[in-house]
Amino acid sequence: MRLDQTVHDADVIVCCGPGGVGKTTTAAVIGLHAARRGRRVVVVTIDPARRLADALGLTSGLTGEPQQVERGRTGDGELWAMMLDTPAMFERVVRANATDQEQADRIVQNRFYRNISSALSGTQEYMASEALHELHGDDRFDLVVVDTPPSRNALDFLEAPGVLTRFLDHKVFKLMMLPTRTGLKVFSIATQPVLKAIGRVVGSDVLIDAVAFFQAFAGMDVGFRDRAEAVTQLLRADSTRFLIVAAPQREVIDECAWFADQLTEQGFEVSATVVNRLHPRFGDGTVTDAEQRATAADERGDHDLAAIWSNLATERRLAEVQRAALAPLVARTVDALVEVPLLPDDVHDVEALDVLATHLFA
C-alpha cells in the first residue's frame, strides 16, 4: 500500500543501496507500475543495463536521451528510459553556465576538464543529480525515478551537488585561479613553489593544463554554485522520496541500516525499504519437521523422497536465516519493508518485471 502511495505522490524517487542488489531492476519495475497508474515517468539508470533494455523492448539499448518504452504506454501513462551519460551531461552543464560558446569550447577541450568529467571521484553521482534536476524540469515527465551509482558510500549521492564547488574551493586550486585576479601568465603561476612541486610529481604539462582550465573557468563558479543549491533543494523537497534497496546478505543489510541512519540524521525520510531476492518461504512448517521426514524416508530406503524432504528443510533454513538477518532493517523501517522473492528464473523479460511488480506493490 505504502509504496503504491509513494509512486502516486512523488515527483522524484531515488533508489539507493550498495552495488549488486538490483537497484536498476527495482527502478524499472517502479517506472512500469507508475506508468500504468497514469503517470508520465522517466527512469534514469546508471549502468548500460543491456538486459533491462531488452526486457523493456528497447532493442537498440538505453541511450543518453530518454526513449519512450512502448510497453509502458497505458491510458494516460507513459514510460521513458535513459542511461546516464556522465561526460555528455557534464558538457551540457558547462554550456548552460558559460557566458558564451567560446568559453564553453575552451573548457570542454581542456585536458584537465576531461579528467574532471570522467575521473574526479563523485562526478558520476554529481551528474546523476544534475540529470535528475534537468528531467524534473522537463514538461514531458511528472515523475523521475533514478537509480544511484554503486558507490562505496551511498551518501555520496546526497553530497554530489557540491562536488565540483568543494573541489574548486580547495586551496591549491584557489592558487591556480590567481592569474585572473593578478594578471599573471599561466607559466608564471605554474612556477609558484607549491604548484612547481606538484608539477614535478605529475609533470609540468599536466599542471599547465590545470591552470589553463581554471583560467577558462573564471566567472562560471557562481552559476555552478547556484545550480548545486537548486539540486540540493530538489533532493530535500517533500515530493522527493528515498527508497533503500537491499538484498538478504548480512554485509548488505549492515550497509543499508547504516545508510538509513545517515539519511534520518540528515533529515531525509526513507519511504520504503525493498529487499530483493529474498528466499521464498515454502509453507509454515519447520526445518526440523522436514528433516524428520527426510530421515524417515531414508530409513525406508526411499532416497528420492528423502532428497525432496531434505531439500524442503534446506530451503526453509535459508528462508529463516535470511529473514532473521533482516532484523536491523526491520528495526529501522517505520513504514514499509517490501519483500521481493528470488524468482525460479532470472529476470529477462517484461513478464518477469510484471511478476516483480505484483510483489513490490502487493
Place this chain on the structure above:
Amino acid sequence: MPPENQSSNQSPLTELAASHLVIVAGKGGVGKTTVTAVLARAAADAGRRVLVIELDGKHALVELLPGLDVRHISAASSLEEYLLEHGFKRIAKRLASTGVIDVVGTAAPGIDDLVVLGKIKQLERSGEWDLIVVDGPAAGHAITFLTSAAGLLDAVGGGPVHDQARDVVAMLSDPRRCRVVLVTLPETTPVNELIETADTIVDRVGVELGPVVVDLVYTSAPLPDPAGVSFGRAKMQVDDARAAAEFRRARRAVQDQELARLAGALPLRQVHVRALPTAGLTADDIALLAAELAGSRDA
C-alpha cells in the same frame, strides 16, 4: 563438472595461487571478499606465508581471517608515503589534508590507483610473503585500476611517476608475479559482465587471468522430479515439498546453463565455491570452504 577444455593436472588451489600476487576482481555483490578470504585461508593452511590486502572503504576481512596478516591500503596514505619517499616532503605536508587525492588524482587520472599498485608492488618485492591476495576494487573500477599504470606510462614522459608506472606494468605483465582472478555468480547478468570484463582485461591490461571462481554454486546432487516421486500417505506439507523441489530444480537449471555458457565463452578453468545456507559467512564458514578448495581436484 570439469569442462573438457579446462582440465589441468594442478589442483585448483595450486593454480589459483600460482603467482605471488593475486588480484581478486568482479562486480559488486558477486563475492570477491568471500573468494579472497577462502583463497587466503586455504593457502595459509597449506603452510604458505600469506598477506591479505583490503583497499579503500572495506574492513570485512580481519574478522573472517583470524590469525592472518590483513592490511588496509588507501590511495591517500599510499600517495603521502610515496611523496615522502621520493623527496617531496614539503608538498606531502602541504597536501596532507582532505582532498589530497582529489587534487593530484584529478590532475593526473590514475595516479591514485598507481600509488596503491606501487605500494602493493613494494610488498610483493619485499619477499616477506609467498602469496599476496588483494580484495580488488568494486564494480567497474577494476579495469581503470589495472590500466592506470599503462595509461600514466604513456602520459608522463619521465620522473618518479614514470618509473613507478614502469615497475607496476612489469609486475602486472609477468604471470609468475601477478594474476587476476575473476569472480562471478552462476546467473545471467554476472556471467555476461564477467565475460566482458575478461575480454577487456586481456585486451587492455595484458595481465594473465587465473581460474574463474564461481561463488554460491549449489553442488548437491540434482533433485529428482517431484512429479515422479510418491509421497505415500503423507498429505501435510507435500505441496510445500513439491514447490521447494520445483524451485530448486529451476534455479539449478539456470545455474547449469550459465556455467556451461561461461565455459563456452572463456577458455579458463572454473573453480566453484559452494553455497552455504547462511545469510553471511563467518570465519568458520571460510575455513570450511577453504578446506573444500584445498581438497578438491577440480570444480
